[in-house]
Amino acid sequence: MAKPIRKIYSYSLRRNRRVRLRKNIRKIERGIIHVQASFSNTIVTITDLWGRVVTGASAGACGFKARRRGTPFAAQTTTEEAIKPLVDQGMKRAGVLIKGMGPGRDAALRAISRSGVKLRFIRDITPVPHNGCRPPKKRRT
Numbered sequence: 831m832a833k834p835i836r837k838i839y840s841y842s843l844r845r846n847r848r849v850r851l852r853k854n855i856r857k858i859e860r861g862i863i864h865v866q867a868s869f870s871n872t873i874v875t876i877t878d879l880w881g882r883v884v885t886g887a888s889a890g891a892c893g894f895k896a897r898r899r900g901t902p903f904a905a906q907t908t909t910e911e912a913i914k915p916l917v918d919q920g921m922k923r924a925g926v927l928i929k930g931m932g933p934g935r936d937a938a939l940r941a942i943s944r945s946g947v948k949l950r951f952i953r954d955i956t957p958v959p960h961n962g963c964r965p966p967k968k969r970r971t
Contacts, residue, residue: 858884858916860923860950863942865909867932870897872905874912874938876924887912889934905934909941917945925950929957 858878866873875886889904892911898904913921924947928935943949 856884857920859920861916861921862925862927863913863947865905865926865928865930865935865938865942867905867928867930867935867938869900869932871899872908872932872934872938874909876912876916885912885915900932900934902934902937905932906937906941908934909938910945913942913945913947917947921947923948923950926952927955928952929955931956 856878860879861884862877862879862881864875864877866875871889873886873888876884878884887908889899889908892904892908894901894904894907924942926939926942926949928939939952
């Protein structure tokens, strides 16, 4: 059996090329805003229509600690921080998916409507159990 012929690469060509930045600022006109509001934190993630994450923020990342992360004010601040760069890039319309029963869900929705982005739809995707948890097994007597 013949040995495979190795390709000889010229590394000098690769060294002389100008390095292009990978961070490429896309103009996103429509997107989906995902708000996850738990009792201890609020997480806001903004994606494009195909589900690729563009930006996101959480109450912990915005500087709130411990119990204050679950407050409506923290949710409002988090939402504003997440939306601000996209409004500057030209986002005009967005859909909102809200998940969870935390105190920040209404405050986050108010902050989104105040940001100047037109809302296409608002959906509550909180998981609801259909049959509940499995009951404990019966006591033996």
